[in-house]
Amino acid sequence: MGREPYAVQTMVYFKPAGARGQALHQDQYYLRVNPGTCMAAWLALDDCDEQNGCMQVVPGSHTWPLICTVGADTTQSFTDVTVPLPEGTPLHAVMMRAGDVLFFNGQLVHGSFPNTSADRFRRALIGHYIAGEAAQVGRWYHPALRMDGRPLDLADSPGGTKCGIWAEQNGEPMLSVDGFVVVDPDTHD
Numbered sequence: 001m002g003r004e005p006y007a008v009q010t011m012v013y014f015k016p017a018g019a020r021g022q023a024l025h026q027d028q029y030y031l032r033v034n035p036g037t038c039m040a041a042w043l044a045l046d047d048c049d050e051q052n053g054c055m056q057v058v059p060g061s062h063t064w065p066l067i068c069t070v071g072a073d074t075t076q077s078f079t080d081v082t083v084p085l086p087e088g089t090p091l092h093a094v095m096m097r098a099g100d101v102l103f104f105n106g107q108l109v110h111g112s113f114p115n116t117s118a119d120r121f122r123r124a125l126i127g128h129y130i131a132g133e134a135a136q137v138g139r140w141y142h143p144a145l146r147m148d149g150r151p152l153d154l155a156d157s158p159g160g161t162k163c164g165i166w167a168e169q170n171g172e173p174m175l176s177v178d179g180f181v182v183v184d185p186d187t188h189d
């Protein structure tokens with residue numbers, strides 16, 4: 001992240017057998033860090049695979065802008081918004097052993113499917129950090145803490161920031177914000 005981050009949140013997900021997942025999303029949609037973005041440290045507390053609903057990520061999406069959300073299927077997800085993706089966008093299941101940590105930034109499109117195992121938990125401890133130059137963060141993430149635990153007085157980040165929509169150029173999907181192409185998903189530039 002370039003310099004020491006600020007800490008804003010920890011979460012424990014229990015995700016017992018039969019529980020829904022969390023639809024594909026970008027953490028920056030919730031944390032609204034400005035300037036900069038957030039970083040998650042997702043620590044597996046149980047071994048995770050596709051059966052118990054491991055993490056799923058869209059490779060390369062860490063360079064995308066924030067994408068405008070659409071409604072999610074709440075029979076599969078406990079959250080009700082998701083990121084639309086062009087058909088055929090690769091999704092990568094992240095198999096992890098208990099104790100492994102997955103680090104990813106606030107732009108990475110990720111989520112998980114339901115835990116379809118008969119009796120296995122898929123617990124995780126998730127820490128969210130934000131860029132050390134951030135001046136604003138979403139209203140639910142205060143107070144931000146320096147890494148030595150001292151609190152900071154950051155401003156609330158306003159909602160309704162710009163987001164990208166999928167369009168087409170020469171038959172290829174591309175992201176556009178306010179009519180400007182911002183990324184070519186094939187090159188991840």
Ligand SMILES: O=C(O)CCC(=O)C(=O)O
Nearest residue numbers: 013022110111112124126
């Ligand atoms: O653990 C999961 O299934 C999803 C967690 C997640 O996407 C998040 O914490 O942002």
